Amino acid sequence: MKRPTDPALARALGRSTVISRHFYRVRSARIPAGHRVLRLAHLTDVHVGRMTPEARLEGAIDAINALAPDVVCMTGDYVAHSLQYLPRLTHHLGRLTAPTFATLGNHDHWHGAPAVARALEHAGVTVLVNRSVRFEAGGSAWRIVGIDDAVTGHHDVDRAWSEPGDEPSLVLSHLAELASVADRRGAALVLSGHTHGGQIPNGGVVERVMRRMGHRYILGWYTVGETPVYVNRGIGAAVFPWRTQPASAEVAGIELGPVGAPGAAVAFGEGVEELRSVVAWPGPPGTFSDEIA
């Protein structure tokens, strides 16, 4: 489809290329003092295909590369209804300049998880399906744990944590409801997607429907036990193309470090409002959303 030039028309057609960039500085008592701060970018629910304007995906990759993060984390749903766009997925993700780790989502399993995983690997992405890897940045080691999709029942938590290692851990799980499990295993941070932030959360109707479907975590930050959980709005769509605020397409930047690391020291476990007030990274203090065309 030709890209509409009028932003209002593009929004009405569900073809908007606007990406919200959300930045957070997160401090966790589960990260040892002196551990280097990690700067990560979180991208999810790409849903490459007809429902997601390719220019939006292109803009998301540009936005992530502009952050120059230590690592990019992706939390599933790369396709929608078809595998025919996988070469486009590989092309776009192959432009990411930072080491990238990914777990899978329900749409990937519905349409062909092995093919999706191969497309990710061809783009240089490390696919974490119920396994973890050690990742080093600036001399400090982290463990990135990828739990496979729980919507389709492919998660295997014991296997995901079967590698030995006591590094502070980031957990990638398409479905945020596994955060309580991650919390019991000492996670420093959980990243999730799946809900698209409600996608068109007008008047709370979508949120009520999602809660009835069993979703407790729909958009933004939650605290589960002592673990901060971020539910990213994602950038694509699978069922209908429209997105409205506050669930417009998003790339998140998170600076994660120990309590007391330079910058604003915000300990987790203090409630959602506290998390929303964390200082932005790398934008000016208080930045929550920075819209770019």
Ligand SMILES: [Fe+2]
């Ligand atoms: Fe999705």
